[in-house]
Amino acid sequence: MNTTSPEYRLEGGGVDIRTLPKVSLHDHLDGGLRPQTIIELADDIELDLPTTDAGELGEWFAAQANSGSLVEYLKTFDVTTAVMQTREGLTRVAREFVQDLAADGVVHGEIRWAPEQHLARGLSLDDAVEAVQEGIEEGIDEVARGGAEISIGQLVTAMRHADRALEIAELAVRHRDRGAIGFDIAGAEAGFPAGRHRTAFDYLAGQFFPVTVHAGEADGLESIRGALVDGRALRLGHGVRLAEDITIERQDDENTYVSLGRIAQWVRDREIALETSPSSNLQTGAIAAWGEELVDHPFDLLYQLGFKVTVNTDNRLMSATTLTRELSLLADAFGYELGDLEAFQLNAAAAAFLPLDEREALAERIVTGFAG
Template identity: 80%
Template sequence: MNTTANEYLLEGGRTSITELPKVSLHDHLDGGLRPQTIIELADEAGIDVPAEESAELAQWFSDHANSGSLVDYLKTFDATIAVMQTREGLTRVAREFVEDLAADGVVHGEVRWAPEQHLTRGLSLDETVEAVQQGIDEGIDAARHNGHHLSIGQLVTAMRHADRGLEIAELAVRHRDRGVIGFDIAGAEAGFPASRHRTAFDYLATQLFPVTVHAGEADGIESIRSALFDGRALRLGHGVRIAEDITIERQDDENVYVTLGPTAQWVRDREIPLELSPSSNLQTGAIAAWGDELIDHPFDLLYQLGFRVTVNTDNRLMSATTLSRELSILADAFGYGLEQLEDFQLNAAAASFLPLEEREELVERISAGFADA
C-alpha cells in the first residue's frame, strides 16, 4: 500500500497536514520502496521475497522492523537492497521515491543512500549515483507535471562498519554539481564511531562539503561527540540520545527544571539540528531509556528547551509512515498545533544543505503555505 495516499488532519479535522509544505531531511532511499515495486523487481531478477502480495509484504517489513534493536531493524534492508543492483532498478526506485514525497506535500527532500551497497551486478560507484540522479530528475519532472514543485538532493552515505569512507567521500565531492549536496555515515553505530572515518571527514572539510552523521540512535553521548568533533557534523542523524546529557532536577505542574551537560549545551547553543524520527526511534529502541511509547519520546523536552528539532521518517517502508503521519502522531501525543508544526518545518528548511538563497526561498514558501492553512 502506498501510505502517501493517506490524508492526515490537524485541529479538529480542519487542516490537512498532507497538503502543508514540508521538508524531509532524513529519509533513506533503500527504506522507502513501494512493496509492489520490490515484488516486480525481484521477479525480474529471480530473487525470492518474503511475500508475494504487496499488502502482505508491507506488513512483513513493519513486523520485522519492530524489533527494538537497530541491528535487527537493519536486517530488513537485505530485501530492498537486493532489488537495487541495476541502473534500471535504482532509477525506478529513485523516481517513485520522489513521486511519493511529492504526494506527501514535501517541497524539499534530502535522500540518503550508500552507493557501496549497490555494486553486485557490475555497476561502478559513479554509475549508481548517476542512475539515482536520473530517477530523481524524472520524479521531479513528473511531480511538476502534476502541479507540485520540489527540490531533491542526494546525501551520499558511507557504511560506518566498512573501510571505504574516503572513497565514498571523494565520490560525493565528484558529484557535488550533479545532484549530491552532502555526505553521511550510517549503519551499525555502537562500536563504529565517526572517528574511524576521520580521514574522510578531513578530506570533506578541505572541500567545504556539508556533513550529517548518524549518531545518538544506537549509541550515546560519546558517539554524538565523535560525530561533532571527528565528523564535523552540521546535523545529527537522529541525535535523540542527546537527552542522556540532560538532567531533570525537579518539575512541577507547569515547569521542568533541567541542567544541560556539556555536549547537550554545545548542540543546543550552536543550533545543531537533530534529525529526529519518532516512529523509527521507537522501533529501534533508541528511546528505550525513557519508555516504549511515543509519549515517552524526549522530542517535546528537546523542543521546549530550544533544541533545533526536525521531524523525519527515516524509513517510510519499515515504519509504514509518511512525514505527514509523523507530524500527526506528534501532534496527537504532545498537543501540537499549526504553530509548532511550522516551527519544525522552518527548522528543517534552515538546516537543509541548500545554498542560502534557496533556503530563504524555502522558508518563504513554508511560511506562505502555513499562513494559507
C-alpha cells in the same frame, strides 16, 4: 507502500497535514520502496520474497522492523538493496521515491543512500550515483507536469562498519554539482565511532562539503561527541540520546527545571539540527531509556528547551509511515498545534544542505503554505 496518503488532521478538524509544505531531511532510499516495485524487481532477478502480495509484503517489512533493535531492523534492508543493483532498478526506485514525497506534501527532500551497497551486478560507484540522479530528475519532472514543485538532493552515505569512507567522500564531492549535496555515515552505530573515518571527514572539511552523521540512535553521548568532533557534523542523524546529557533538576505544576551538559549545550547553542524520526526511534529502541510509547520520546523536551528539532521518517517502508503521519502522531502525543508543525519545517529548512538564498526561499514557501 500506498502512495496516496489518508487525511491526518489536527485536533478539532483543522487543516489536512498532508497538504502543508514539508521538508524531509532524513529519508533512506533503500527504506522507501513501494512493495509492488519490490515484487516486480525481485521477479526480474528471480529473488525469493516472503510473499508476492504487495499489502502482505508491506506488513512483513513493518513486522520485521518492529524489533526494538537497530541491528535486527537493519536486516530488512537485505531485501530492498537486493533489488537495487541495476541502473534500471536504482532509477525506478529513485523516481518513485520523489513522486511519493511530493504526494505527501514534501517540497524539499534529501535522499540518503550508500552507493557501496549497490555494486553487486557490475555498476561502479559513479554509475550508481548517476542512475539515482537520473531517477530523481525524472521524478522532479513528473511532479512538475502534475503542477507541483519539489527540490531533491542526494546525501551520499558511507557504511560506518566498512573501510570505504574516504572513497565515498571523494565520490560525493565528485558529484557535488550533479545532485550530491551532503555526506553521511550510517549502519551499525555502536562500536563503529565516527573517528574511524577521520581521514574522510578531514577531506570533506577541506572541500567545504556538508556532513550529517548518524549518532545518538543506537549509541550514546560519546557517539554524538564523535560526530561533532571527528565528523564536524552540521546535523545529527536522530540524535535523540542527546537527552542523556540533560538533567531534570526539579519540576512543579507549571515548569520543569533542567541543566545541560557540555555536549547538549553545544548542540543547542550552535543550533545543530536533530534529525529525529519518531516511529523509527521506537522500533529501534533508541528511546528505550525513557519508555516504549511515543509520549515517552524526548522530542518534546528537546523542543521546549529550544533545540532545533526536525521531524523525519527514516524508512517509510519499514515504519509503514509518511512524514504527514509522523507529524500527526507527534501532534496527538504532545498536543501540538499548527504553529508547532510550522516550526519543525522551518527548522528543517534552515538546516537543509542548500545555499542560503535557496533556504530562505524554502522558508518563505513554508510560511506561505502554512498561512493557507
